[in-house]
Amino acid sequence: MRDTRDKILDASLALFSKKGFLGATTKEIAKKAGVAELTLFRHFSSKERLFEEMIASHSFLPALKGLLPELKELSYRDALAQIAGRFLNRLSERRDLIKIMHSEIHLYPAKVREIQQNLVGEIVKTLASYFRGMQEGGLLKEFDPELGARAFLGMFFQYFTNQEFVVESKQKFENRDAVIREYVNIFVSGTEAGKSNNWSGSRDGVI
Amino acid sequence: MRDTRDKILDASLALFSKKGFLGATTKEIAKKAGVAELTLFRHFSSKERLFEEMIASHSFLPALKGLLPELKELSYRDALAQIAGRFLNRLSERRDLIKIMHSEIHLYPAKVREIQQNLVGEIVKTLASYFRGMQEGGLLKEFDPELGARAFLGMFFQYFTNQEFVVESKQKFENRDAVIREYVNIFVSGTEAGKSNNWSGSRDGVI
DNA sequence: CATTAATGTTAGCGCTTACTTACATTTTTA
DNA sequence: TAAAAATGTAAGTAAGCGCTAACATTAATG
Numbered sequence A, B: 001m002r003d004t005r006d007k008i009l010d011a012s013l014a015l016f017s018k019k020g021f022l023g024a025t026t027k028e029i030a031k032k033a034g035v036a037e038l039t040l041f042r043h044f045s046s047k048e049r050l051f052e053e054m055i056a057s058h059s060f061l062p063a064l065k066g067l068l069p070e071l072k073e074l075s076y077r078d079a080l081a082q083i084a085g086r087f088l089n090r091l092s093e094r095r096d097l098i099k100i101m102h103s104e105i106h107l108y109p110a111k112v113r114e115i116q117q118n119l120v121g122e123i124v125k126t127l128a129s130y131f132r133g134m135q136e137g138g139l140l141k142e143f144d145p146e147l148g149a150r151a152f153l154g155m156f157f158q159y160f161t162n163q164e165f166v167v168e169s170k171q172k173f174e175n176r177d178a179v180i181r182e183y184v185n186i187f188v189s190g191t192e193a194g195k196s197n198n199w200s201g202s203r204d205g206v207i
Numbered sequence C: 001c002a003t004t005a006a007t008g009t010t011a012g013c014g015c016t017t018a019c020t021t022a023c024a025t026t027t028t029t030a
Numbered sequence D: 001t002a003a004a005a006a007t008g009t010a011a012g013t014a015a016g017c018g019c020t021a022a023c024a025t026t027a028a029t030g
Helices: A002-023 A026-033 A039-044 A047-059 A067-072 A078-093 A096-105 A109-136 A145-166 A175-188 B002-023 B025-034 B037-043 B047-059 B068-072 B074-095 B093-105 B111-134 B145-166 B175-189
Strands: none
Touching: A002 A026, A002 A039, A002 A047, A002 A096, A002 B002, A026 A039, A026 A047, A026 B145, A039 B025, A047 A096, A047 A109, A067 A109, A067 B002, A078 A096, A078 A109, A078 A145, A078 A175, A096 A109, A096 A145, A096 B093, A109 A145, A145 A175, A145 B145, A145 B175, A175 B145, A175 B175, B002 B025, B002 B037, B002 B068, B002 B093, B025 B037, B025 B047, B047 B093, B047 B111, B068 B074, B068 B111, B074 B093, B074 B111, B074 B145, B074 B175, B093 B111, B093 B145, B111 B145, B145 B175
């Protein structure tokens, strides 16, 4: 049955994420999947193969192919907020995979790099090419587009991991949208006091 | 002997970092420390206690107590570069501990939070209070100082983990100082095209 | 130098783990 | 409905793990 295989894959994702590769036992995975342990081994020749196939089955995702055109119809701020939001969504969806990625770098450096690539690489490229376009239009300053993309996404990746894996009682900065707004604003216009950019508008409520 | 204890603690840091708590065996740790396995258990009643004491012995560090006054004598850009540099240095020094922190969140959530707190908390506060001072002096825009500090350090934390744990052949962005310069610049004056901030000076060498 | 403390050596216990064998039972398929 | 494929049950194997016991050896101490 195709169903059984998937149930095992899903259970293994959850348990590898929660307890790590060594900490999750095949017996436990089978139990969580609602199958006999032997059935697990009939589908996957070893625990290691199960791990690899689980990773393979969960790690690819396109998800923002046609995003670039959309961005061009938004203001710079809105475009960045859009990217940040989607990025955070994707990270949330792939929460378990990211946890595994953090836990098992030593076991599977290649696989982990592959996940990272699939998860971040595409969005970095999309954002970088958006920056390039805007720079050519004279709308942005000169900076390395890919480096800029990594800086921008890095702020959010770090925010995400901190929220998901470190913070316990969802404290101060749980307001996702407020964080996005503030980070985007910093990225757009910086922090140094200057002429215009006060943008005091939507700060304390009311719009 | 005091020496023996420390040798075991050091060996356990290295191996827990490399293979995780479950992956590192007491036999292997003892061998790396150059002692008999039994000696390890005479110093630490269990593998778990060894792990905890190792964490405790490595996780505290003040390291930038008197930094704030120093910062006030620097330009905004230089102050941020200074902070970023010190932050990256600290992360490099504590490389192994950070790896463990990533690997063992599920086992020791409390301990991991404590490390994170010791490692990042102090520097966040220092930077935030620097921001506050600068804002009161009218030198910076209005933004949440702690959130700003987290955004700034987040860019670098992400850069660090990417370099250390993901990238293999030190590729494109190995130039630490160039990354610091670009990130600081983005943070200071943003990315949106405006009036002044071309700052084309020290971009390609030659100051 | 004699006593005590710290370490080494070896062997092993009890437990868990990934994985297997043999056979019964269910489910799917033709 | 009969053959075939998928799953279950139960028992067990071999290996590795954390950890201990008993005793010998070395190093530090007074």
